[in-house]
Amino acid sequence: MNIDYPSPNFDERPAGTDIDMLVLHYTGLKTLQEALDRLIDPASKVSAHYVVAENGEIFCLVPEDKRAWHAGVSYWRGLTDVNAHSIGIELENPGHEFGYHNFSSLQMNALIDLSRDLLSRYEITGRNVVGHSDIAPRRKKDPGELFDWKFMANKGVGLWPAENTGKGPWDDLEIWLSVLGYETNNITATLRAFQRHYLPSSISGQADKITRRSINALIDLVGETGSN
Ligand SMILES: [Zn+2]
Known part of the structure; x- marks a missing residue:
């Protein structure tokens, strides 16, 4: 209503x-x-x-x-x-x-x-x-x-990276985060924001392997869909 x-x-x-x-x-x-x-x-x-x-x-x-x-x-x-x-x-x-x-x-x-x-x-x-x-x-x-972005994406609202599909490159995270759209003045804060959205079980602010993979998987997805 x-x-x-x-x-x-x-x-x-x-x-x-x-x-x-x-x-x-x-x-x-x-x-x-x-x-x-x-x-x-x-x-x-x-x-x-x-x-x-x-x-x-x-x-x-x-x-x-x-x-x-x-x-x-x-x-x-x-x-x-x-x-x-x-x-x-x-x-x-x-x-x-x-x-x-x-x-x-x-x-x-x-x-x-x-x-x-x-x-x-x-x-x-x-x-x-x-x-x-x-x-x-x-x-x-x-x-x-606690907001279920994956559920939203499954219903056609927003993106969700496939599990562990990121192929790299594995460095220059700031560049890849800014390609996605983020400001990266404080990389720890930006990593936390990314994790809060895409890796809600580990909001460490650390650029660990799973975070790198997720960022790369999302880059792949953005590239594949050609959505600028
Ligand atoms: Zn608000």
Whole structure:
């Protein structure tokens, strides 16, 4: 069920800007109401296009053609105005500060339906379906390691590297991470962000073998799909 819940926290997308990214977040507050209150409070200056509740309800806060304010200082594939290029979705979850827990299947299924609809209407490639932590690795953890990116990818939303298929090269990790889209000012933070997304059981920030293989497998996938 979709519920109109308008937020004043948006402005115009710059003329000629394509919507080509999907950015996923968690709300990171104790209750859904607290999160909704914040996302429509003019003083907070934050918003998202949609909020997906744990019971699967979808709140519509900002029209898709407007620029919602969800990404903050961020970077992806050379872009710094991620808000201008993206649709932002918040998922109800208290987050790491207030009792982080699994995302419900009702919530995941609602998110997948919403995401597939967006992907059908905009030119959003799999590699441009990202988490807040991917685009702000030094500041953000959301939607976090409990978010099931593999399940999403299996439903056609985002990419998932095949197990252990990376063929190398094995060095120059910073270069490969930046080819994927990451900023690499702090390589440990970037590795953690990558792991939170693709290797959620080992968020070490270390460039271990499995991490290298996953990065390479993803590079192979991006190359094969030709999605720039
Ligand atoms: Zn966020």
